[in-house]
Amino acid sequence: MRSIRRLDQSRREFVATGIAAGSAAMAGCITGGDVGDSEDGSDSYTVTMAPMGEMEFDSVPEDAFVTFTQYADMAVALGHGDAVNTLFSPEMSGPTMNGFYDRLEGVSFDWEGLENPLSDTVTEEQLVSADNDVHFLDPSYLLTNQDNLDQSQIERIAETVGPWVGSYHSGVHTEPAKAYADSYEYYTLWELFEKIAAVFQERDRYEALAEIADGVHSEIEENLPPESERPTVARATYDWNNDAFYTYHLNTDGFWHADTRPLAARDAFADREWSGDWGNYSYETMLEVDPDVLIHLWGITSQYPIGDARTALEEHSVGSELQAVRNDRVVAGGMRYQGPIMNLFQLEMTAKQLYPEQFGEWPGFEPGESYPDIPADERLFDRDRVAEIITDGA
Template sequence: MEVTRQFGSSRRAFVTAGITAGSAALAGCIGGAGSPSESDGSYTVSMAPMGDLEFDAVPEDAFVTFAQYADMAVALGHGDAVNSLHAPEMSGSTMSKFYERLPGVSFDWEGLENPLDDGVTKEQLYNAESDVHFLDPSYVLTTQNDWDASDIEDIADTVAPWVGSYHSGVHSDPAAAYADSYEYYTLWELFEKVAAIFQERKRYEELRSVYNETRSYIESNLPPEDERPTAARVTLGDGVFYSYHLNTPGFWQAETRPLGARDALADVEWSGDWGTVNYETMLEADPDVILHLWGITSRYAIEDVRDRMESHAAGSELTAVQNDRVVASGMRYQGPIMNLFQLEMTAKQLYPDQFGAWPGYESGQSYPEIPADERLFDREQIANIVTGAGSDGQ
């Protein structure tokens, strides 16, 4: 499939490390880390289930739904390309809480439209005229009305390619149209595909190196399995907990699986992407730590979550509640930068003796300041990679 388009010149303002839109430096620095893009002509990126995707130039306008792709674009120096975002007031503000700890890195999310507010429509995509759609076509077929495989192909042929792997989140079943072509990717494998689309191999490799070092350090310092805490990864709803596993395959578990804690809900099964359990089930599992998913977002106040548990007859008996180990966890839609912070956060929440105490999180505030000697990765190094200032931390 070949996509031939003239990219428009209207781009949202984005400022990072003093580089402003319209400056002479922008054209060169928006490519590889501080250098022009790696390809000046057409190129192909192969990715299941879409197949071979051909680009005539690096995308300048990207239709984005879930936050992991916005985070990937920012990480690659192309955050200005993002023209939409699901739940921007939650996703964008959460991303910014992490970026505020990275000198010179920012993301202008305010004013972005939520493409899922009224469902994805063909008219919406035609009107947006994006250069790439970071949305799994299988997600569209399984969740949106009035779409079929021919519509997917028409958008790809006349507007721009689809890029996504929603079902890699928990290795769920794809739409029937992709049953024979679907593949499951890890978060960092997805990031590699996105880096290829933006022609940013160097930035990807540098960030991947930091991730590998961070993960290796964490895994080599984990306590023996029988000394690890039990944990439940849940979100408190109205009298129930929306539940997720810790150690199962999929990029939704990218910040918990490497930590190898004992999943208090490992024996509880559900058929969808997540389950629901009641207070009685939680009390039976009685985890040492409760990781409250979405707890760092604007959608939940962790202080309120704790109060609600403490005021419930069964909730007040939970060990995690009594020991003040109900903690604010991150987002499952995480890209590479978010993943590094969420790995650090969760490692400290689960294993304070090994990785330093988690200072706690106060609702509405930035990611908490961590003493330099207790950080699990170098903020300056990440910032330099993202902004193109170099990756040696100098």
């Protein structure tokens, strides 16, 4: 019987002519990881993670095949940003990441020139040619979202090139591929980060950043208004070109919700379910739901900028009737593919937009600009301490 565990909450040119479905991608404890004490003096070590099992590393990876942005953000957070050789939608992801990092002295990410590994189908030939030390992609994603690599090829890549490391279905707790159904586990954002820290042998940095995250969550929890005073909120990517709202829940499990779940607002779509990773609704349905606040997911990025979303809604005959539009409460959401540093900023940003009386007013900003310079007494975390951990170690 199928059993899925749910856990508690350098640069090398990538030789490719495209590696799937970039547009579709848009719309535990460490059981290994310490440097080994083998008799021959080898620096090899193992990391155990579902669904891959035990992965052996001869040394800390210097070249990494990276797909979704959370893994690039994790690498930067651990002081290994230079290992990143590829990135999902780099022209969108890179500037968005650096918009946050601009507020962390000495932290930046060199994304220009990176290939998008999901602009076409991943092939075995391309991965062998690129010869990366590690592949930050859930092998289940390849079987559920692509059709070019079979199980034997996936295993061969792991054995002859470099391990696969990832947990795509932890995003919203969707079903994994049948090949991994009996071994799959769902990880929170910080549990996933713990595994990536084991890969890079950066336990101290992980623990220091996790301590900061604990402080942010505690401050949020202590200052939330009573539930009856919290707004109803719809979280959706508003696609004005196709007259559609791609919806997400606020408070359910999965690291895609890591910047909204701690804020415990009332989910306008709580009583609606969808079979895939997200729902797809019309203007009329959104008007029927009519939330107090509409969080426009990806609104901080250049692909779906918040200003364009507001204008399109204001000019639409039905969209303009939404109370969130009338009351100027269409707000910018972050990227769902968020790593730990992105999550800290996105939590702060969302807290201010939902609860300005408790956490201070959100000053707003335009995609492509740096994250706003929040007054020191209104910040949810210490920028200097985060920068110190990243640049100097814990």
